[in-house]
Amino acid sequence: MDRIDTQLLETIADLHEIPAGAYNIRKNGAGLSRRSTANIEIVPKTDKPGIDIIVAPGTKNESVHIPVILTETGLNDLVYNDFYIGEDADVLIVAGCGIHNAGDSDSQHDGIHTFHIGKNAHIRYIEKHYGEGDGKGGRILNPVTVVEQAEGAVCEMEMVQVRGVDSTVRTTTAELAADAKLIVTERLMTHGTQEARSDIEVRLNGNGASSQIVSRSVARDSSKQIFHPNAVGNAECRAHVQCDSIIMDDATVSSIPAITANCADAQIIHEAAIGRINNDQLIKLMTFGMTEEEAENVIIEGFLK
């Protein structure tokens, strides 16, 4: 690993060294290094690119890191990662992709992540996307996330696009059995001429299922964003969808939250807001001695935190 690799890993997975616990580091379309533990097994797929991550039932307080880095220009990396989380397990999964594109061809990573979360298991999933490099080539990330939650399973997903991603289409679907709970927090910033689209569909199929989808974004320069979360209540369930965007410069943001109830006992709420940074917020911080630009950055940083 060179300096670019380690910097990318630090940005997307807070990794300063080889992580404790199980991990798989993928670079430029191939596995770089991998470690399984007694409770978490990582097995390369034989029929297509990608890995199976198998977490034994009852595994507690362990983590899996599966960061991906792309440093070659013109690479189109498609990978399938399947997670099998055993009953009653409680684990942290840190994914994420960093692209350094110094060339003139597009670099693209499409990660297809499927989660099979067993009864009463709990996962916390953190995914950060980041792009850099001064080449003309685009940095493209099209993640697909599929979640299946068994009874009582809890899934917390934090999906963050830090900066530097030219084009992204995020597709997330989830199926929740009885008493399962899904919390999705999406934070995204676009700048330049970047485009981002996020489609999330959560189907609450069992009684007592609940979900909270929170999307916060900042669109700067002439970037474009489209959000389309949909919560579908098929049983006695609760769901809350919230989209909140700060729009700046010449950006455009479209928020299309949708809610669907196929059961009279489904309680589903959505709210959406798009607006520029409030002038009083800027003035308040300027009365602390900050310039307008510094104030703006503090507001954005807090909003996306």
Add this chain to the structure above:
Amino acid sequence: MLKLEQLSFQVPADGTNLEIIDSVDLEIPTGSFTVITGPNGGGKSTLARLIMGIEKPTGGRILFKGEDITALSIPERAKRGIGYAFQQPPRFKGLTVRRLLSLAAGESLSKDACSAYLTAVGLDPDEYLNREMDASLSGGEAKRVEIATLMARRAELVIFDEPEAGIDLWSFSMLVESFRTLVGEDRRSVIVISHQERIMQLADTMVIIAGGKVCQSGTRDEILPKLLGEVDGRKEA
């Protein structure tokens, strides 16, 4: 400490210029507690905003500690020691009370330091330190946090624009106490825009502004009794 010389602020309206602040002369001595009062729409809040630099005057000068600050921006005035509390404190999604206090102080404050400021305004640090300064706080809570940020700022001159607006009675008592602390223990100069007699009772100096002009100014003892319509024989609380 602060001197306003022939300060004016006009806005264009219906083809003419509307005089919001009209040739105001005013001097605020160091370590004083000045209450500015007067009818609504008389120009009080505009005056406060002109002092902080939120509005730019169309005429006159503002001197702070002998320096002409008329052309200085908000942050430049802030760095010279002027602080300003909003009538309606803005809310910030994602900014915790602790972070806001650190931003106000201009340095990363310890948990103990933040807790002390919150305790001083009657907020339980355990409950509020990591709360976000967002719309989930009530008007009274937000106002208390606002005052705590002004304490953390350690500005030499602090301007409060109608601090009593939108707060409950209990918060109001706390507010009066925090003013006592600011002036008494901290020796700051304080300007408060207020309609409240209990705040006026704390004043050394009072200024009445109406129609954009200073109608009267003087000590509390000179102004307050007249204002209350009881020129003679009023017993002060």
